[in-house]
Amino acid sequence: xxxxxxxxxxxxxxxxxxxxxxxxxxxxxxxxxxxxxxxxxxxxxxxxxxxxxxxxxxxxxxxxxxxxxxxxxxxxxxxxxxxxxxxxxxxxxxxxxxxxxxxxxxxxxxxxxxxxxxxxxxxxxxxxxxxxxxxxxxxxxxxxx
Numbered sequence: 154x155x156x157x158x159x160x161x162x163x164x165x166x167x168x169x170x171x172x173x174x175x176x177x178x179x180x181x182x183x184x185x186x187x188x189x190x191x192x193x194x195x196x197x198x199x200x201x202x203x204x205x206x207x208x209x210x211x212x213x214x215x216x217x218x219x220x221x222x223x224x225x226x227x228x229x230x231x232x233x234x235x236x237x238x239x240x241x242x243x244x245x246x247x248x249x250x251x252x253x254x255x256x257x258x259x260x261x262x263x264x265x266x267x268x269x270x271x272x273x274x275x276x277x278x279x280x281x282x283x284x285x286x287x288x289x290x291x292x293x294x295x296x297x298x
Contacts, residue, residue, distance in 0.1 A: 179222040180205070181236050185248035187281070194236045195279050202281075203235040206262050206273035208243050213290040214272045217297075224294045235276070242268050251281025 183190060187202070194202055205222075207214040221227055231237050240248075244258030250265060262268040266275065266283065274287040274297075291297040 178225075178228045179218075179231065179237060180239050181232075183238050185246065187238075187251045188249055188253045190236055190238070191251060191279060191281055197236070199236055199279070200234045201279055201284065202277045203231060203237045204275045204277065205237070205239045206242050206266070206268045206275060207239055207271050208241060211271045217272055217290050221291060221294050221297050227294050227297060230298055242271060242273075251277065 181190075190202060205214075205217075240258050240262055242259055242262040246258050247255060248258055248261060249255055250261055256265070262273075266273075266286070268275075268288075270288055272288075272290055274291075275283060276285045278284050
């Protein structure tokens with residue numbers, strides 16, 4: 154009986170670990186103030202800010218996190234060149250946008266950046282201007298890079 158419980162626990166850990174690795178390895182920590190994050194990006198000589206628009210139930214977001222964003226070569230490249238943050242398009246969490254306006258994550262996603270489907274990969278320059286936006290999951294790490 155204990156063996157079954159142990160096997161169940163191990164399976165659960167193995168299912169959660171890839172997502173945790175992507176969140177911990179790929180994404181930077183943030184207090185939700187993107188205007189402040191732009192200052193940090195400039196101070197660190199980054200090319201800009203990368204935002205991964207996602208939602209909890211999105212299977213394509215999950216696949217990106219477990220097969221692409223958790224790859225060391227992807228994380229290393231993005232950590233070197235960008236500050237990276239996830240944004241939940243259904244989230245009510247209060248954030249500050251690039252212009253210093255207080256809004257919710259869902260309004261930042263939908264009203265400001267017209268995000269309706271996920272994942273959306275968005276690149277912003279050091280002034281907070283959207284430079285490139287891609288909707289949908291990439292096939293593999295090489296396509297993502």
